[in-house]
């Protein structure tokens with residue numbers, strides 16, 4: 001049993017090293033830098049949304065769609081606490097370039 005497990009582990013390790021040797025798997029420095037920048041941008045966007053939500057709480061407009069003024073469903077707010085639009089308006093806004 002122990003010998004069988006060892007053989008399985010060796011096979012797994014071989015599979016991993018094969019992956020690293022594949023040229024398509026190797027990311028270039030430029031790709032890594034781009035990925036990092038995109039990650040930073042995503043965090044900055046998220047921070048901006050959270051700030052907007054906090055400002056809305058201060059203004060007493062939290063949970064109200066900024067586009068149509070309708071109440072944002074509680075379930076949506078619970079899933080996405082920084083939502084500033086109702087579902088249909090968000091769908092329209094996401095389609096905007």
Ligand SMILES: [Zn+2]
Nearest residue numbers: 065068086089
């Ligand atoms: Zn709306």
